[in-house]
Amino acid sequence: MKTTVVLTLAISAQATGNILLSKGMKSLVVSDLAGNTYWFSLFLQAAGSPTIWIATAFLTLFFLLFTAALSWADLSLVLPATSFGYVVNVASAHYFLGEAVSPLRWVGTALISIGVVVVARSDTKKVESDRKKERIPTEVRG
Amino acid sequence: MKTAIAVLVIVLASSAGEVLIARGLKQIGEISTLQLRELLVIGGRILTKRDFLAGLFSMAISFCAFLAVLSWADLSYTIPATSLSYVISTLGARLVLQEKINPLRWSGTILVCFGVALISLP
Numbered sequence: 436m437k438t439t440v441v442l443t444l445a446i447s448a449q450a451t452g453n454i455l456l457s458k459g460m461k462s463l464v465v466s467d468l469a470g471n472t473y474w475f476s477l478f479l480q481a482a483g484s485p486t487i488w489i490a491t492a493f494l495t496l497f498f499l500l501f502t503a504a505l506s507w508a509d510l511s512l513v514l515p516a517t518s519f520g521y522v523v524n525v526a527s528a529h530y531f532l533g534e535a536v537s538p539l540r541w542v543g544t545a546l547i548s549i550g551v552v553v554v555a556r557s558d559t560k561k562v563e564s565d566r567k568k569e570r571i572p573t574e575v576r577g
Numbered sequence: 578m579k580t581a582i583a584v585l586v587i588v589l590a591s592s593a594g595e596v597l598i599a600r601g602l603k604q605i606g607e608i609s610t611l612q613l614r615e616l617l618v619i620g621g622r623i624l625t626k627r628d629f630l631a632g633l634f635s636m637a638i639s640f641c642a643f644l645a646v647l648s649w650a651d652l653s654y655t656i657p658a659t660s661l662s663y664v665i666s667t668l669g670a671r672l673v674l675q676e677k678i679n680p681l682r683w684s685g686t687i688l689v690c691f692g693v694a695l696i697s698l699p
Binding site for chain 2: 456457460461463474477481494498502503505506507509510511512514515518521525528534539540542543544545546547548549550551552553554555556557
């Protein structure tokens with residue numbers, strides 16, 4: 436339950452951060468010249484954009500929640516679980532940024548969602564604690 | 578080509594970062610308090626872990642590359658493309674962190690990857 440709540444908050448913060456970040460970066464006006472000047476100018480403009488600062492704050496919040504979850508849950512559980520953020524990101528990019536999303540991409544997001552549900556059900560720590568509650572002996576795991 | 582190289586940097590740096598950060602956090606133990614003072618103390622202890630700091634540095638590199646890509650590519654393309662890091666991080670969790678990954682978890686992760694592959698198609 437704790438993992439679910441923390442990861443849901445983390446995914447929401449990440450989606451908000453990414454939308455704002457994309458909006459902020461696209462609004463920068465940098466000439467298309469290659470080389471060091473391009474990156475320097477891009478960095479300076481990004482550092483002066485309030486949208487990018489707010490986006491960074493949301494992504495920092497995501498990182499803190501993600502880190503907290505890693506203190507008790509497996510990386511191999513937390514990572515695929517946060518991939519649900521991709522579904523939220525694609526949907527938000529479509530609705531808030533007006534980006535075109537093909538039917539194939541929507542199918543992809545559906546597969547990711549199913550994958551996340553499957554990964555969530557593979558949480559052996561949770562299964563083991565449920566078994567203890569039901570007083571069913573757990574199998575010996577090698 | 579420029580996008581492909583940047584995506585590769587994002588993927589490798591973020592996977593290394595996630596594995597290192599997870600290793601650092603496992604040394605700290607479960608965070609189960611919501612009290613600000615205790616959280617700050619735990620935060621201070623986390624900042625002394627070399628694994629965590631190395632992971633943070635790795636993720637910072639990944640984030641900078643991500644920022645750069647977003648200035649020329651669509652978010653709905655970039656995000657799915659960088660999600661290759663899920664496979665590499667899961668392998669890292671198995672090999673470096675010695676996590677037990679049961680068949681159900683592998684299946685879910687593979688489903689996520691197929692979904693990501695579909696999303697990444699133009």
